[in-house]
Amino acid sequence: MPNINRNFIVKFSVFLIVILQSINCQANNDKLILADSLFTAQSYQEAYKLYTDILQNQEAYSPAMLLKMAYITEGMGNYEDASLYLSKYYDHNPSPKVISKIKSLTDQPDLKGYTVSDSAQFFKLLTDYQQPITGIFALLLVLSLIYVLAKNKTRQPKYLIPSAILIVLAFLSNNFLLAPQSGIIKESPTIIMAQPTAAGKFIDKVNSGHRVIIKSSEDIWYRIDWDGQDAYVKKNAVSKL
Secondary structure, eight states, X not given: OHHHHHHHHHHHHHHHHHHHHHHHHHHHHHHHHHHHHHHHTTOHHHHHHHHHHHHXXXXXXXXXXXXXXXXXXXXXXXXXHHHHHHHHHHHHXXXXXXXXXXXXXXTOSOOSSOOOOHHHHHHHHHHHTHHHHHHHHHHXXXXXXXXXXXXXXXXXXXXXXXXXXXXXXXXXXXXXXXXXXXXXXXXXXXXXXXXXXXXXXXXXXXXXXXXEEEEEXXXXXXXXXXXXXXXXXXGGGEEEO
């Protein structure tokens, strides 16, 4: 009897979580539709409030929404936030037009961090589909094990090699196929140091708009990649994308 109750509680909890997530997702989709209708009606302030709430929840957020947020904040004269939204949009749709717009907003013709190589674009494609890729490897692993057990070949190591390879692939996909955390420098000027201390070696002084890869966090500093080397910048000078 206790096992039955325990199983019921577990199944009911899973069911409840799924239902709540579905309701929450639907609510955010409805909110996005309402925000888009307000944007179309040129009620930009009201639309922006809803967009901001959706972006913070990260549930019904869309790249098109980011373009609208950039349009609204640019109209408000808030070029810093407009650049931030465009940089976030750039994560989904890297294009020269987006870079050109960010340069015009920041009034900087030479921004770093926006060059995307073919290998980087390919890796981004993999990270975008990380869950389906991991799921496919897991499914193939299950099928492989079923075949080995059904054919009673567990004592023959050569038939276990595909399963072992699939285990490695599923593990790598689940743990290492992750997009790096990026950020945009939001303060002008921002000092970039070689060590996480104000007494460290000075590397560069830059204005807002530059895009950086955040490698780790150390106290009040972010360790970033800057021109191919490790560098440090204060957290309050960077907005995560």
